Amino acid sequence: MKVLIVDDSSAMRMIVLRTLRQAGFGGHDFEQAADGAAALEFLDANDVDIVLADWNMPKMTGIELLEALREKGNAVKFGFITTEATAEMRGRAGDAGANFLIAKPFTVEAFQAALTPFFGGGS
Amino acid sequence: MAFVKPTVKSTTEMLSMLFGDGVEVAEHTGPDLSEAIIGTYLRDDDTLTGACVVDIYLAAYAGCAMSGLPAGAAQDAVKSGSLTDVMAANLGEVANICTRLLMDDSSDHLRFAELLKPDESADCVAALSALTSTGFTVSVPRYGAGALAFYFS
Numbered sequence: 001m002k003v004l005i006v007d008d009s010s011a012m013r014m015i016v017l018r019t020l021r022q023a024g025f026g027g028h029d030f031e032q033a034a035d036g037a038a039a040l041e042f043l044d045a046n047d048v049d050i051v052l053a054d055w056n057m058p059k060m061t062g063i064e065l066l067e068a069l070r071e072k073g074n075a076v077k078f079g080f081i082t083t084e085a086t087a088e089m090r091g092r093a094g095d096a097g098a099n100f101l102i103a104k105p106f107t108v109e110a111f112q113a114a115l116t117p118f119f120g121g122g123s
Numbered sequence: 124m125a126f127v128k129p130t131v132k133s134t135t136e137m138l139s140m141l142f143g144d145g146v147e148v149a150e151h152t153g154p155d156l157s158e159a160i161i162g163t164y165l166r167d168d169d170t171l172t173g174a175c176v177v178d179i180y181l182a183a184y185a186g187c188a189m190s191g192l193p194a195g196a197a198q199d200a201v202k203s204g205s206l207t208d209v210m211a212a213n214l215g216e217v218a219n220i221c222t223r224l225l226m227d228d229s230s231d232h233l234r235f236a237e238l239l240k241p242d243e244s245a246d247c248v249a250a251l252s253a254l255t256s257t258g259f260t261v262s263v264p265r266y267g268a269g270a271l272a273f274y275f276s
Contacts, residue, residue, distance in 0.1 A: 009212060009213070009215070009216040009219075010209075010212065011189040011190045011209075011212065011213045011216055012189075012216050014190070015189075056219070056234055056235070083219055083220055083222050083223050083235075085223065086226060086227070086228050086230075086232070087228045088228070088232075103223070104219075104220050104223070105137060105140035105141050105220055105223075106140070107140065
């Protein structure tokens with residue numbers, strides 16, 4: 001699977017990648033983008049199987065990215081990894097077409113619970 | 124109350140997920156606002172409603188711990204009184220994640236906006252001084268201890 005990790009913090013992108021590997025999902029093709037606009041440009045040009053995106057980012061937020069993708073008819077699997085984890089924000093994410101939301105800070109177990117349906121049993 | 128007051132327990136759990144096992148948090152007076160690095164928190168209408176405030180010690184240790192930078196780099200930042208760009212970006216992410224300590228499903232909403240250095244924060248300091256605060260000392264494994272406070276309305 002090709003996975004796109006979107007977060008304006010390079011440290012957080014590294015932590016997400018490390019946690020994916022710790023959760024047993026390391027055997028995939030990982031790409032990164034530093035904001036929603038860069039992610040949208042990448043997704044316009046490349047086939048991606050799943051997007052893992054932060055919510056609050058410069059240039060284009062995660063929710064704006066998701067809405068733009070769905071507007072274009074892009075049904076890529078999309079999950080938020082974000083501090084925006086209240087019930088209201090989870091509702092907004094679901095209404096916009098997100099498949100899941102993992103709250104920051106996260107654990108390996110949280111990744112396994114949310115991502116196993118999409119990655120399978122881990123590599 | 125508009126926001127949730129962070130506790131020793133909630134702060135320890137949050138920072139442990141970021142920095143690993145061994146984080147120790149205790150109640151304490153927070154950093155002097157005029158000398159601190161301030162991570163501002165805004166409401167949805169962009170008004171200042173709170174902050175995550177750290178001294179240079181915790182700023183350097185947290186900024187290094189997020190990327191696993193050497194402890195010597197943190198000590199260099201403490202001695203110079205300024206963070207590298209990488210440390211500042213990492214500290215911003217810590218402040219961002221710490222917004223979760225102040226919110227629950229019944230609270231108002233806030234978001235992290237920016238980091239302000241001591242010479243940039245005079246207006247902010249004046250506004251924060253009118254808010255509620257709670258302070259801690261935080262010991263980051265492999266690095267050292269520093270001061271942290273949360274301000275909120």
